[in-house]
Amino acid sequence: MIGIFGGSGFYSLMESAKEKMIQTPYGNTSSPVRIGKIAGRDVAFIARHGAKHEYPPHKVPFRANVWAMKELGAECIITTTACGSLKKEIMPGDFIVPDQFFNATRRKDTFYDAETVHISAHEPYCPVLRKILSETAAKNGFRVHPSGTVVVIQGPRFSSRAESAFFRSQGFDIINMTQYPEVVLARELEMCYASVSIVTDYDVGLHSDPSIPPVSTENYLSVFKQNVEKVKKLIVDAVPCVPESRACACKDALDGAKI
Ligand SMILES: [Zn+2]
Numbered sequence: 001m002i003g004i005f006g007g008s009g010f011y012s013l014m015e016s017a018k019e020k021m022i023q024t025p026y027g028n029t030s031s032p033v034r035i036g037k038i039a040g041r042d043v044a045f046i047a048r049h050g051a052k053h054e055y056p057p058h059k060v061p062f063r064a065n066v067w068a069m070k071e072l073g074a075e076c077i078i079t080t081t082a083c084g085s086l087k088k089e090i091m092p093g094d095f096i097v098p099d100q101f102f103n104a105t106r107r108k109d110t111f112y113d114a115e116t117v118h119i120s121a122h123e124p125y126c127p128v129l130r131k132i133l134s135e136t137a138a139k140n141g142f143r144v145h146p147s148g149t150v151v152v153i154q155g156p157r158f159s160s161r162a163e164s165a166f167f168r169s170q171g172f173d174i175i176n177m178t179q180y181p182e183v184v185l186a187r188e189l190e191m192c193y194a195s196v197s198i199v200t201d202y203d204v205g206l207h208s209d210p211s212i213p214p215v216s217t218e219n220y221l222s223v224f225k226q227n228v229e230k231v232k233k234l235i236v237d238a239v240p241c242v243p244e245s246r247a248c249a250c251k252d253a254l255d256g257a258k259i
Helices: 008-013 062-071 127-139 161-169 179-188 217-241
Strands: 002-006 015-020 033-038 041-047 076-085 100-104 149-153 174-176 192-201
Touching: 002 008, 002 217, 008 041, 008 217, 033 217, 041 062, 041 217, 062 179, 076 127, 076 179, 076 217, 100 179, 127 192, 127 217, 149 179, 174 192, 179 192, 192 217
Parallel strands: 002 041, 002 076, 076 192, 100 149, 149 174
Antiparallel strands: 015 033, 033 041, 076 174
8 A cells, every 4th residue: 555645736636535534542634635546656645734635734644544554554645735836946847756854844754652652754755666657757747856855834924035045055955844744644654755856946045146036825826726736647657666575674664763
C-alpha cells in the first residue's frame, strides 16, 4: 500500500476506489481515505486540506492522517505540495524534491508522549522515494531540483519581508506550510516519506527584480492550477516505480531509538 496526501483533484486518478473512515487516537483524518489502485498498485489517498478545502494548514490533522496510513498498512507516503521559492534559480513552474526541512511551525510533531523515543532526522526524507520522484519528473521533461531545504512555516498567513529575508539568509531554498510534521511523523512510524513540490511563486518577491510581486492566494492558486495536470502525471508515473519491498533505513527508524 502506498499512501498519498495531496489535493482533492487526485480523486479522478484512482481506479475502482472505495472510501473508508479510519478512526485514530488523534481524531478524524482530513477526508475519508480513498482506497483504490493507480497503475495496478494499491494506493490510499487523503485530501490533506479536506474534500472541500476546509482544513487550513495550521488545522490539518497531521497525526490522524499519518496514523491512518500506518493502520491501513502503508509503508510509504508520497505527498504533493505547493511552495514558494527563496532563490531566483528555483522558478515558478519548477518541481523540487526536498531532502531537508527546517521546522518553523508550532505543531504537535510526535506520537510518543508517554515514552521517550528519539528518532534520527538527519536524513528525514526517504532517499529511494526522492530519487523516484525527481527521475520521474525529469523523464517527463519537467524542470526539477532533486534536493533542497524547505522551511515549513505555521501559516496560514504568508511571510513578512523580514521573515523571508531571514530564511533566504540561512540558505533555505523553498517555503511551505504543510510538509512538517508529516515528514517526521511518518518516520516515527517507520514509513518512507517524500514530497514533490510545485513552485508557485517567489514568496515576498525578488530583491533583484522589483517587478515580481509578493505571493498572493490568487497568484499561487493560478500557478498551481496551471500545473496540476503535470503533478498528476508525475504521481501516476512514480507510483509503479516504488519498490515492493524496502531496502532503505526508514523501515528501521525505531531501532535503538526508544529509551
Ligand atoms: Zn525509505
